[in-house]
Amino acid sequence: MYELKFNEKVCATCPTYDCLVRCQYMDIDKDTAKVEMEKMINGQDSFVLHQCATCYACEEYCKRGNHPFYLITDLQEKKGVLRMPKPLVTQSVNLAIPTRRDIQEFYGATEPAISLCLFPAYIDSILGKLFEDVSIILGRHFFCQLMYLHFGNPSLIRERLPGIIENIARHNFKEVIFFHDECYSTLTSYAPAYGIKVPFKPIHLFEYLYNKLKEHEDEIKPLNIKVAYQRNCSSRLAPKKEHFVDDIFSLIGAERVARRYDRENALCCAGVIRGQQRYELFVDVQKRNVEDMMNAGAEYCVFNCPACFDSLSEAVAKKGIKPIMMHNLCKLALGEKPAGWK
Numbered sequence: 001m002y003e004l005k006f007n008e009k010v011c012a013t014c015p016t017y018d019c020l021v022r023c024q025y026m027d028i029d030k031d032t033a034k035v036e037m038e039k040m041i042n043g044q045d046s047f048v049l050h051q052c053a054t055c056y057a058c059e060e061y062c063k064r065g066n067h068p069f070y071l072i073t074d075l076q077e078k079k080g081v082l083r084m085p086k087p088l089v090t091q092s093v094n095l096a097i098p099t100r101r102d103i104q105e106f107y108g109a110t111e112p113a114i115s116l117c118l119f120p121a122y123i124d125s126i127l128g129k130l131f132e133d134v135s136i137i138l139g140r141h142f143f144c145q146l147m148y149l150h151f152g153n154p155s156l157i158r159e160r161l162p163g164i165i166e167n168i169a170r171h172n173f174k175e176v177i178f179f180h181d182e183c184y185s186t187l188t189s190y191a192p193a194y195g196i197k198v199p200f201k202p203i204h205l206f207e208y209l210y211n212k213l214k215e216h217e218d219e220i221k222p223l224n225i226k227v228a229y230q231r232n233c234s235s236r237l238a239p240k241k242e243h244f245v246d247d248i249f250s251l252i253g254a255e256r257v258a259r260r261y262d263r264e265n266a267l268c269c270a271g272v273i274r275g276q277q278r279y280e281l282f283v284d285v286q287k288r289n290v291e292d293m294m295n296a297g298a299e300y301c302v303f304n305c306p307a308c309f310d311s312l313s314e315a316v317a318k319k320g321i322k323p324i325m326m327h328n329l330c331k332l333a334l335g336e337k338p339a340g341w342k
Contacts, residue, residue: 002158002196007305011040012041019033054150073152077155084275096145098164100167112133113135113173129212139140149165165197168200177203183222184241189238210247221335225253228256228257229249253331
């Protein structure tokens with residue numbers, strides 16, 4: 001029903017093929033990239049489908065907005081390329097079956113509303129000056145489903161997403177803040193790429209946090225710390241919001257250290273790579289990432305994605321770097337102690 005808006009001519013005339021050449025997990029030169037991309041455009045098999053770490057980065061590397069990553073994941077499903085173990089896929093698919101559900105049954109339906117997706121553990125952190133009078137949307141009935149790009153099941157997203165959007169939209173919210181930019185990116189990148197309409201305005205958490213911090217700017221106590229920012233996969237789908245990371249850090253007195261693996265050159269947390277049972281690559285990616293933070297002198301590692309936090313926080317903590325979610329870092333700058341903070 002929903003078809004990917006992919007322009008073959010735009011891809012065929014690309015001067016760089018950066019979407020594949022810049023990949024952090026495959027070694028591909030320009031000539032090889034052109035050949036393999038032509039194969040995929042024609043619906044043929046390619047080693048790219050089998051070696052892809054599903055890190056989303058090629059979406060950001062393509063400056064023509066032509067959705068190479070979505071093309072790759074659609075072909076992975078058609079070709080039966082399944083990097084995740086089948087039992088894990090089955091469990092994950094059954095976990096998030098959405099049905100019609102009203103928000104009033106949960107945590108109110110007044111604006112502003114913030115979606116916590118499938119992360120109930122963070123309810124206690126949505127408190128304080130940054131989140132006064134915020135309604136919470138939570139659970140599988142409002143879960144964006146985008147994680148199935150990692151599982152070789154992208155058609156499931158298109159099957160379920162319209163119902164998810166309806167579950168939110170019928171409450172007549174004009175704007176909805178998304179705690180995880182996977183949800184934000186689903187509605188601002190994936191949905192438009194397949195012609196799925198979104199009748200409300202998605203707001204990125206970082207944009208919301210920055211604006212709230214500005215409201216309380218006279219209460220901010222500069223943290224005077226050096227931080228590494230761990231870019232998660234879905235941030236690749238919302239690069240226009242990346243400036244809010246720097247804006248927030250500047251506002252709260254956090255210095256973003258200069259790293260090799262940051263910004264467009266960022267490495268993922270490698271949690272998905274571990275799930276793909278590519279253990280040697282998983283160890284290598286995490287090692288390079290953490291050592292890069294250490295060499296840059298980072299005192300804190302700042303996360304946006306709860307899954308990245310779960311995957312990488314222990315590794316950075318072992319090296320003396322404090323792991324913290326972005327919204328909790330903002331709380332510290334306002335003199336508020338995050339739940340469970342030591």
